[in-house]
Amino acid sequence: MANLRVGMIGYAFMGAAHSQAWRTVNRVFDLPMQIQMAAVCGRDKEKVAAAAGRLGWESYETDWRSLINRDDIDVIDICTPGDSHAEIAIAALAAGKHVLCEKPLANTAEEARAMVAAADAAPGVAMCGYNYRRVPATTLMRDLVAQGRVGKIRHVRAVYLQDWITDPEFPLVWRLQRDKAGSGALGDIGAHIVDLTQFITGQQISGVSAVTETFIKERPLPSESSGLAASRDGGRTGHVTVDDAAVFVARLSGGAIATYEASRFATGRKNALRIEINGSLGSLVFDLERLNELEFYDATKPGPEQGFNRILVTEPEHPYLSAWWPPGHIIGYEHSFTHQARDFITAVATGTRPAPSFGDALQVQLVLDAVLRSAETGSTWTEVEPVFAAAAS
């Protein structure tokens, strides 16, 4: 079996999750290629060396260009902040590598377009890391929608709620800086619900009206700008330049209307990605904090027996699950990355276009941009350009 040699850039939270996936995927799934965790890359030599040991990478690099130039690397896995995605991904594709790029694809639509062009021109597989598509329950939602089980979709309501910066003393980390992160809650977690709902419904968001808010406008500077758990540095503070929360109403290309909300100020909500779809024949409800469950309301059943059916998505017939444990033995957050790795490997081995492609991820980026523009212009209705002509029909 051929090896697929991965070089990963960045080793923080996302890097740890990806490492766990690369390490596990061939142990669980029967795949045509064998992952080799060839190298990890980061700027600080001491830290990256420690990360290589801890996360199980065979070697390390301190310059991503060196990593890209190595002949013994097939895949570049980009786990850095969004401001570096475009440059790295375009270079890696040009160097003939396959690329898995964390979401959001880029910080601006312009960068994202360049990445799409690079992917179109290059031989390598290019995929964006919207891992929540690979939760079995969300894949099952997509399948049920595609099979027509909920009929014509009328409503989408999606929230992604967290609460990790409600404390005004929480420092000004890179995720709160526009030049690094592009946007705040919107790009970090809002991007997931935009992608997921487009994936599940098979429709694009065609227009939005948005309100964003920065509740805490000034925060202490961290002693270092990396990592979430930064500490205060003296009394100096800096401006928060991204949104703490974003809410918007939207229309979808298939006629549905929708509400979206992304917030880091939803006290008590730790990772509450919730999606409800209402269609003419049924409804679907998902909650990431209970990611092994899917509620399905089937309005074609006899009236007195209709109800929200809590499916425990742990059966071997469910997406991805034949490889795991017996029914009822639940999986967790990290498994979505293992499934993503499986699908990436399959795409490379079979030469098929992976999803989400860079084009799919650009579509998300265009929605995020429209949301920001709408919010900056007093909630003006803002159309979203379709990336794929077919998508608009």
Next chain:
Amino acid sequence: MANLRVGMIGYAFMGAAHSQAWRTVNRVFDLPMQIQMAAVCGRDKEKVAAAAGRLGWESYETDWRSLINRDDIDVIDICTPGDSHAEIAIAALAAGKHVLCEKPLANTAEEARAMVAAADAAPGVAMCGYNYRRVPATTLMRDLVAQGRVGKIRHVRAVYLQDWITDPEFPLVWRLQRDKAGSGALGDIGAHIVDLTQFITGQQISGVSAVTETFIKERPLPSESSGLAASRDGGRTGHVTVDDAAVFVARLSGGAIATYEASRFATGRKNALRIEINGSLGSLVFDLERLNELEFYDATKPGPEQGFNRILVTEPEHPYLSAWWPPGHIIGYEHSFTHQARDFITAVATGTRPAPSFGDALQVQLVLDAVLRSAETGSTWTEVEPVFAAAAS
């Protein structure tokens, strides 16, 4: 004990609920006045006579003006469609009656303003029937917010979802006609979540951006225009002139941002009025389909013990509940009307201003109007004028 003699106009769904409340309230609560169910009024003599018998009214009238002119009536309880509210309420107040008027207060802000003026000028008590304020759990939410238990409010998310007209063959009843109903889901059920969230937060909605949709634009004509369960009349159809669903983002006077949704097309959701409030110190969650429960997240507790605390709101210390059953013996939808009757009687007996006043209800009306205007102008941001000067500060 003095009698309080009620004359009720309208005897459909709302009339039945009000009748049950008037009949029960003195049996359960110790009150300074005794309700006398003096008369019910409706245009069709045969039907109103039957209703009087079934619902327990001592007499009936077929002309609401006659009812208002009766000396043996103290209270006019208006349970008719919204297009008649203003005329009846203003006449009743002028005749020296106390008035309980079902929501929405009126079909237009102009009518509502006239009703507020009439209420201000008249000696009688004037109250609007936003009964969901009287669910013990929603009153408890308001109390906890007022006590500062959730701190500064950051987020409001409110939905009121039903699904009773998803069938395209459902007929064009009065609730689907703009001249009768004013608006569709927005005024019927959206009004409740606007009022409830303003009640709970103590803040006003200051601006909105909205999308509305009429999914089924043509429907069969009913054989008669009264009642929900109308049947088809030949092949004739008519235009639906109200919204099937309305979604909007909003800002509140205290700095929170919000999402609202009212729909009659949320398949599987029968009466899903759900409100979540996130504040700097905690959160509250309510669901009308489980109206005896309130979830309270208290972020001031030690971190590892924080969680959404499901309070079963059936303890004698909880609002309204000392009069009812032992803990855990749940109450239902209709009890909110009994509580409303209790508070109305108390207001009359003590001469205090009831809440929601006609002014409070006008504030709701101004929000509904802003939502419609925003939707009609392509989701333009639309400010809402504050009824009470203090409310804007």
Next chain:
Amino acid sequence: MANLRVGMIGYAFMGAAHSQAWRTVNRVFDLPMQIQMAAVCGRDKEKVAAAAGRLGWESYETDWRSLINRDDIDVIDICTPGDSHAEIAIAALAAGKHVLCEKPLANTAEEARAMVAAADAAPGVAMCGYNYRRVPATTLMRDLVAQGRVGKIRHVRAVYLQDWITDPEFPLVWRLQRDKAGSGALGDIGAHIVDLTQFITGQQISGVSAVTETFIKERPLPSESSGLAASRDGGRTGHVTVDDAAVFVARLSGGAIATYEASRFATGRKNALRIEINGSLGSLVFDLERLNELEFYDATKPGPEQGFNRILVTEPEHPYLSAWWPPGHIIGYEHSFTHQARDFITAVATGTRPAPSFGDALQVQLVLDAVLRSAETGSTWTEVEPVFAAAAS
């Protein structure tokens, strides 16, 4: 329409619930007879007079024998503690009255047998007040079982959990005295789950092995022995002579095995009557604190779509509900009594045998007796005699 004139004995918690039912039943249901709340009876003249006024009874009596002898009374409704049920019910039946007797039917099987004999010999309708059979969701459970929807029943697990006497300072009220109450948690709330599971499954409990416990063996004497909210009387204490909690395993006549638990020491559980039935084709789950919901697992559906289906039992097609509110508008605890009143009136009007009959209630009594005997003999397996020959087959 003929009047059905009711005389009720006892006016505490149960009396209040029954009064609400008698007052409401004809307003909600179309019935062949009209309830007249003729008289209420209690030993203390002042108190019973006040209760008559508050609860809406036309007259009162202080001696139950006088009540029974009144010609203008058709129905005797017994809401007294269990030690007086037999004497009153037998006399009332002998006097030609219809009888509705609160559960448990009696404090001993011997008394219960005499009551069954009296009912068999008398012309009146005799029914026992196991009101939880009249919760729409439990009736629906019975219907689904009877239709074979869960197949052959394998498991029954039933608990009824409360926590109102966990405080050792709670006084020694009549419900904690064996001579008044017969038993403790077992007879008070355990009786309900015994009756309900026999009703739902259509099977009898054929044998048990039990453990009972009295956690607090000595309690302060109440100043008066009536009512739950008694206060301490000096420092005097008395022995608790009933069980605080009872647990037992059982076999049912149809081959299922079961666990039962009744407790007043389940901290945090206020009125948690929960029943789960597992059959060869499906399962059913009920929780009285969410009495408008029923979970139904249908194992005949395609595997990946199986799940616990949360049916909101508020549709017009559901038992008892066509008379109430629109879907999703939930009902409460007290409605079970209204439904009981409806079925009692129907039985009187049509001359049919009501359920639960005194014989059904005797069957429950025999189970309770077997549980107590098993517990007193060190959890010896104890058979339960079937009341109805057919039941044993």
Next chain:
Amino acid sequence: MANLRVGMIGYAFMGAAHSQAWRTVNRVFDLPMQIQMAAVCGRDKEKVAAAAGRLGWESYETDWRSLINRDDIDVIDICTPGDSHAEIAIAALAAGKHVLCEKPLANTAEEARAMVAAADAAPGVAMCGYNYRRVPATTLMRDLVAQGRVGKIRHVRAVYLQDWITDPEFPLVWRLQRDKAGSGALGDIGAHIVDLTQFITGQQISGVSAVTETFIKERPLPSESSGLAASRDGGRTGHVTVDDAAVFVARLSGGAIATYEASRFATGRKNALRIEINGSLGSLVFDLERLNELEFYDATKPGPEQGFNRILVTEPEHPYLSAWWPPGHIIGYEHSFTHQARDFITAVATGTRPAPSFGDALQVQLVLDAVLRSAETGSTWTEVEPVFAAAAS
């Protein structure tokens, strides 16, 4: 850092879970020793070779005695059916190895006692694999109980419900044969709730009265007796010699009373290990199908704010979780094995006695034996001998 070289016997379901744990544990936790997956052992050379490759073991053996005799192995990890545990574990301990033995410790108390003696006499660490002690939420339950947060425990109710053999055509696999498995649902899953409740409460089960049942007494023979997914072999059938389900009532050494149920016939319940503890000051509720959540009722809070508090057990302060993902990013079933591996390694490195020790596991075995004896003697009350003198005090 020293290596800890593991040899694992058995590579089916449990072997896969253990492999995942050994592979992951050093990547996630900072530990004093480094796991080396030295060898896997199984009787069929071809299969064990394939398993070694798939699961990531460096070598394989076909004779467990050879494995035990290897000098380059420090730990023997026993993942075979229960009938071989005693022989292997005793030999491994005698050979100076550390031993991790899957549960139940043995098929009989006699074997288990011999294993305890061997563990006492040997230098190696001996631990039994009751992995559910290592779910963060169950560890947190134990901690809260130990801190006195629920006061004196009154009630334990524990079920472990599955449904994988409800189909009568499911074949007679080894888990349904007494000589291989010792018992059925009781030893397989009932053992877990016996261990977990003893762990959480710090009390022992002192006596039981039990009912067991074999609903399907005859089943098709599998073509091979290994694996759950066996197929029918012609028309031949064999006797099921273990229980399909077991229910029992129990007393605990600290005064609580309890119900237990283990079943493979609970239709719709896939892996429903649920435990509720009621104490004088509070209650705790756990459900393995939602293993990231713990409900805690704190009766010392103000009455109207009491409720079941759903703690999302994903905070860094919660047991085991500082090593994993951010709050709200849930973990799954397999993580309990990683935590078990962590604690085993720590015990070896520090020379401390691990829990559950073989003695703890013997205590579970004595309960299982008492349950079987009680069931075989018509639910006679059966005392359980305490393994540890102190435990009985």
